[in-house]
Amino acid sequence: MRYAVRTTWLFAALFAGTAGAQTPPPEPPATSEIVVTGRVALTRDEARTFTNSISVPIDRQLARLGVTACPRAIGFPPAIAAEIEARIRAVASAIELPVGKADCRGNIAIIGVDDGAGLVRALEKTQSPLVYGLPSALLGRLRTMQAPARAWSLVELQNEDGIPGLTPIGAWWANLEVRRASYLAPPTQQAIQFSVVVLEWPALPGKTTTQIADYVAMRTFARTRPASGTGKVGTILSLFEPDATPPPSMTATDLAYLRALYARSAPQYARQQVREIAASLEKASQ
Numbered sequence: 305m306r307y308a309v310r311t312t313w314l315f316a317a318l319f320a321g322t323a324g325a326q327t328p329p330p331e332p333p334a335t336s337e338i339v340v341t342g343r344v345a346l347t348r349d350e351a352r353t354f355t356n357s358i359s360v361p362i363d364r365q366l367a368r369l370g371v372t373a374c375p376r377a378i379g380f381p382p383a384i385a386a387e388i389e390a391r392i393r394a395v396a397s398a399i400e401l402p403v404g405k406a407d408c409r410g411n412i413a414i415i416g417v418d419d420g421a422g423l424v425r426a427l428e429k430t431q432s433p434l435v436y437g438l439p440s441a442l443l444g445r446l447r448t449m450q451a452p453a454r455a456w457s458l459v460e461l462q463n464e465d466g467i468p469g470l471t472p473i474g475a476w477w478a479n480l481e482v483r484r485a486s487y488l489a490p491p492t493q494q495a496i497q498f499s500v501v502v503l504e505w506p507a508l509p510g511k512t513t514t515q516i517a518d519y520v521a522m523r524t525f526a527r528t529r530p531a532s533g534t535g536k537v538g539t540i541l542s543l544f545e546p547d548a549t550p551p552p553s554m555t556a557t558d559l560a561y562l563r564a565l566y567a568r569s570a571p572q573y574a575r576q577q578v579r580e581i582a583a584s585l586e587k588a589s590q
Contacts, residue, residue: 338398343556344536344589351585352578354537354557360527361574362494367459367527368566370495372402375520376410379417384513388414391517392524395554399562401525412524413500414516420454420502421447434500452507453530453544455523458498493571499524507544518554519543525562560588 346354359366375392377385392412396403413434417423424446427435435443437458446454501520508516518540522528531541532548538555542548564584565577572580 338394338559340556340559341538341551341553344538346537346557346586346589348582348586350536351589352582354539355561355578355581355585358522358528358531358539358541358561359574359578360529362459362527363461364574365492365494365571366565366574366577367457367494367496369401369499369525370460370462370493371411371497372404372408373412373525374404374408374410375412375414377414377416379415387513388517388520391514392521395518395521395559395562396525398559399525399566401566411498412520413498414520415500415502416505416508417502418505420452420504421449423502424454434498451530451544452504453519453523454500454502456500457496457524457527459527460495460497462493462495496524496527511543512552514553515540515543515550518558522554522558522562526565556588557585560585563588 373393373396375389377388380388392414393403415423424435424443426432428443428447435456438446438456442456446456501523503516522539522541528541530545531539532545537557538551539558540551540554541558543550561581564581567584568580
């Protein structure tokens with residue numbers, strides 16, 4: 305199969321820095337300003353409904369990126385790949401995420417293919433690190449889903465200081481040292497280490513690089529799901545949804561969601577995160 309051959313250079317291109325890319329990625333932008341669209345006034349209930357509708361908790365927490373953002377667009381013309389990566393970097397800077405230098409090792413993979421299900425099957429067959437550790441149920445959904453966009457993240461459990469557990473030699477378990485215990489806040493956090501978004505080429509005509517990059521940012525800087533965007537709150541997460549009219553870029557609500565998610569450094573439970581995000585969305589919409 306064609307994909308069986310591609311998976312080797314795909315992994316190499318992501319982790320080899322500029323050596324594996326056709327053109328060097330741009331440096332992080334000098335400003336954190338980013339133009340968004342679709343500002344609408346929200347009530348607290350509307351903001352909470354939106355937050356719950358797009359958020360995908362893991363072990364009662366909303367995961368956040370735990371590494372320096374380094375996007376790599378694979379399978380696109382060099383100029384298009386550079387534009388997508390630059391926009392993702394701009395979004396990262398806008399929400400005050402650290403951004404890797406030009407030669408950083410990729411941890412946000414944007415892969416353009418003709419058959420997303422075929423790529424997932426090839427990655428699974430070759431035991432690619434891009435799918436290592438994913439639950440079998442999730443892999444099954446990625447193989448069989450009828451959608452032009454697939455996204456997944458590899459998430460690591462860390463303690464409150466961002467330190468992962470240590471696995472003794474030959475053991476299948478890990479020791480995770482925590483320094484506090486509280487009923488109000490968890491002693492651990494879910495840190496995204498690597499994210500993949502697979503986009504099928506037939507669905508891309510008519511989409512701008514800004515729309516594609518903003519969609520990827522919303523799917524990789526947080527664990528989110530696609531949304532119809534047909535209600536009061538528009539969202540770039542509707543980009544590949546049938547019969548949706550997606551915005552020209554991420555909306556003010558999208559950007560406010562990401563900013564609120566990263567506003568606090570201390571670990572929280574999902575219910576606390578949702579409550580605070582909703583309050584931030586309501587305030588930002590006024």
